[in-house]
Amino acid sequence: MNRPILLATTLAALAFPALADEPGPGGSKPPVPKTGEEVYVMMCQSCHMAGGKGAVGAAAFPALANNPRLGTAAYPIYIIEKGKGGMPWFRDTLTPTQVAQVVTYMRTHFGNNFPDPVTPAEVEAMRKP
Amino acid sequence: MESGRQTPTRRQLMRAIGLLGGTAAIYQMMTTFGHAAETRFPGPPNLAGARKGASVVVLGAGLAGMLAAYELEKAGYKVRILEFQDRPGGRNWTLRGGDTYTELGGATQKVTFAKGNYFNPGPWRIPHHHKTLLHYCKAFGVALEPFIQLNHNTYIHNTDAFGGAPQRFRSLKADFEGGVAELLSKAMDQKGLDSPLTSEDLDRLKEALRGWGMLDKDMRYAKNLRSASHRGFDLPPGGGVGGAPQPSDLFPFDEVLKSGVWANMAFFMNEEFQTTMFQPVGGMDMIGKGFAKHVGHLITYNAKVTKLMQGKGGVTVTYTDTAKGVVSTAEADFCVCTIPLTVLSQIETNLSEKKTAAISSVPYSNSVKIGLEMKRRFWEQDYDIYGGHSFTNQEIGLISYPNNKFFDDGPAVLLGAFAGGPGGYRLGGMTPEERIQVALEQGSVFHPDSYRKEFLSGASVAWSRVPWVMGCCARWNEDTRKEHYQELVALEDRIVLAGEHASYLGCWMEGSLLSAIDAITRLHKRALEA
Structure with a gap:
């Protein structure tokens, strides 16, 4: 159970030597989100805001609430897997199951009504090189 | 040692070697003497011969923009700066008692720290080899004091080792x-x-x-x-009858292996984090204020850039005065754009497709910092900890003790969290009140008797929610560097980008300054050719 996490942390440490002013070795064991809602709250809400409202400052974080673009599941999966502009990709951080869970959650909340559940297989298909 | 006439000085020796073997030999010799280059600071830029009346518009009054403006104006250019905020400095920023900060999502925090206490949400430590920054600090009279980076008496906490009990480093x-x-x-x-x-x-x-x-x-x-x-x-060594240790x-x-202490040891060996490190006396924003003393008169505040266009005649920037809602344009011969890529990628420009692709291809990190004011310095009084960091594998990452006013009796502010990655996202998704609660809960592992008891107030900055940057720093990797970096930094006719994102020293003030020097040096050359 712990092994993949430990391995992932170690590999990340090897891949990104701390060239930036970053926290260092702390914070290596954050809680693991287990539902779509938890993934949203723990990973997405810091930018897309509670309720998927989005925000406007010098630029904008798009609202996910009442967003017809979520109608095509491949679109949010693609953005989460590949990133967009200042938004990082999450393919290294989230498992296919977690991505499927959060996309399903966003498509059925915040005023969106796209009830077809998204499967981890759909995410894995996009993750293949 | 005697400095006898027979012994050549090191400089003489190197000159002789250089004459014989060229610069490669000098470099090799310097390496042998332990003088390998630690800095890329070429000295202030030489912008001699600027054409009278040539003008530059600088976008952003962070350190990169203000350095560019300072040196360009000194060289004779007509300069103005457009800044989104109502203050200079950008991410070079300090929060003090009386300050108010509203983040994206609408939450407003009123900082209530005692007079003289502060918290640096952004940059907070300066390596001794960041010579560009040190040069301008000295030039602008910004006083520096030691930043206690390595303290052997702080703690390492790992939930998977020693039953979750922190141990001294x-x-x-x-x-x-x-x-x-x-x-x-x-x-x-x-x-x-x-x-x-x-x-x-x-x-x-x-x-x-x-x-x-x-x-x-x-x-x-x-x-x-x-x-x-x-x-x-x-029992440490003592005096007299019972003095034996x-x-x-x-x-x-x-358990030692499980604690992960090796990662901390490796962290302290990273060249950017080796002692000696510095901080400005009185708060990190003393540096931004030092620059602003010289270029403040050039800055238009509350200017939200909405369009950046260039043509044969020059550059036209469209911006909205966010206080009055009035739209204006600024015209200049050239432009130094230091707008963070999170924002620039959403601004309309007529830059080339390749440049636009580069601007849109760099994700930003997301760190969260939390300042906690405590009634007294219990870490000094009860734990003999004077500056330095205690690390934890919990989301807060670390707590860091103040580097100034040791032994003071009054309240003091410690850094209660420096969270990145998933922990940073979770803390960033919380309300400011929730963040303080998490910081108190997780930080209590180090000082269980005093942490909550001595707590007065807190302030937090989640960088993804900072309205004027909407992220912390540009995160390049080998692939994006290869594909986009040269394209991003290349001068495109009359426009050049600068900032930490246009450097290999991402997230460091030094990176933004080195980038600005390089950018204006190339822009000046272009201007002379015009």
């Missing part, structure tokens, strides 16, 4: 080194070391292991005064 480091030295020595005895070393080398290595790992005469790392002199004593018990080596 010194004891973990000593036991890690002692344990490794003993194991390696045993491997040598069992001929388990497959190595081309000669028997003399191996003898030296054994002596090194004994001396470095504090092994005893039998090459064992054991409970004795030798190991205690590194890891700490049960008592050694301390060693930790089980498997």
Whole structure:
């Protein structure tokens, strides 16, 4: 159970030597989100805001609430897997199951009504090189 | 040593070698002397011969923009700066008592720290080899003081080691080194070391292991005064009748490994994090204010850039005065754009497709910092900790103790979190009140008796929610560097980008300054060719 996490942390440490002013070795064991809602709250809400409202400052974080673009599941999966502009990709951080869970959650909340559940297989298909 | 006439000085020697072998030989010689380059600071830019009346519009009054404006104006250019915020400095920022900060999502925090107390949400420490920054600090009279980067008396906490009990860094480091030295020595005895070393080398290595790992005469790392002199004593040396010291018990080596102390040791060896480090006296924004003293008169505040266009005649920037809602344009011959890529990627421009692709291809990190004001310096008074960091594998990452006003009686502010990655996202998704609660809960592992009891107030900055940057720093990797970096930094006719995102020193003030010097040097050359 712990092994993949430990391995992932170690590999990340090897891949990104701390060239930036970053926290260092702390914070290596954050809680693991287990539902779509938890993934949203723990990973997405810091930018897309509670309720998927989005925000406007010098630029904008798009609202996910009442967003017809979520109608095509491949679109949010693609953005989460590949990133967009200042938004990082999450393919290294989230498992296919977690991505499927959060996309399903966003498509059925915040005023969106796209009830077809998204499967981890759909995410894995996009993750293949 | 006598400086006799016969002995050439090092400089003379290097000159002679240089004449014989060229610069490669000089470099090799300097490396031998331990003088390998630690900095890329070429000195302030030489922008001689600027055409009279040539104009530059600088976008952004962070350090990169203000350095560009300062040097360009000094060289004779007509300069103006457009800034989104109502203050100069950008991410070079300090929050003090009386300050108010509203983040994206609408939450407003009113900082209530005592007079003189502060919290640096962005940059907070300066490596001794960031010479560009040090140069301008000196030039602008910004006083610096030591930043206590490495303190052996702080704690390492790992939920998976020692039943979750934090341990002093010194004891973990000593036991890690002692344990490794003993194991390696045993491997040598069992001929388990497959190595081309000669028997003399191996003898030296054994002596090194004994001396470095504090092994005893039998090459064992054991409970004795030798190991205690590194890891700490049960009863430290005293005076008089009962003055004899008592050694301390060693930790089980498997727990030491689980603590992950090696990662902390490696962190402190990273060149950017080696001592000596500095901080400005009175808060990090003293640097931004130092620059603003010289270029403040050039800045138009509350200017939200909405369009950046260039043509044969020059550059036109469209911006909205966010206080009055009025749209205006600024015209200039050239433009230095330091707008963070998170924002620039959403601004309309007529830059080339390749440049636009580069601007849109760099994700930003997301760190969260939290300042906690405590009624008294219990970490000094009760724990003998003066500056430095205690690390934890919980989301807050670390707590860091103040580097100034040691022994002061009044309230003091410590850094209660420096969270990145998933932990940073979770803290960033919380309300400011929730963040403070998490910081108090997680930080209490280090100081359980005092942390909540002495707490007065807190302030937090989640960088993804900072309205004027919407992220922390540009995160390049090898692939994006290869595909987009040169395209991003290339001068495109009349426009050049600068900032930490246009450097290999991302997230450091030094990176933004070096980028600005390089950008305006190239822009000046272009201007002379015009």
